[in-house]
Amino acid sequence: MEIKSPQTDAEWKAYYGLRFHVLRKPWNQPLGSEVLTDEDLAIHAIAVEEGEVVGVARMHESAAKQGQVRCVAIATAAQGKGIGKAIMVYLEEKARLKGWTEIVLEARENAVPFYKAIGYTIVTESYLLFGEIQHFRMQKQL
Secondary structure, eight states, X not given: OEEEOOOSHHHHHHHHHHHIIIIIGGGTOOTTTTSOTTGXXXXXXXXXXXXXXXXXXXXXXXXXXXXXXXXXXXXXXXXTSSHHHHHHHHHHHHHHHXXXXXXXXXXXXXXXXXXXXXXXXXXXXXXXXXXXXXXXXXXXXX
8 A cells, every 4th residue: 555645637536536435425415525625735645555546635734833634535445454544644744744743633423433543632522514423623742
């Protein structure tokens, strides 16, 4: 498995496609809703296994010395294989190289145990997405 930034048109298409299919389509959100307005300011990561994009995430600077991870999506068949952890290690290293000292994220309730296992702590209960997905603000000091 390789973790890198998407470079080719095919990698970008797979990146956004995975975000849509995992994070938007199950809740009947429209195609295009997976693309955020600040994509050009973010650090993007893809996990590629046997030529296929199986995991994605992005991170942007949300405050001085703070990165925020968003849009983490792992292909259903690839979950539980360490791909999410590898992507987070990649993003944390990118954050350290930028001199950032903290990462924050809004974790879906079902992802909280994953983030806790890699060193994130809950700050507070956050928003309810699509009227049914509880999120929790989490953070990790680097």
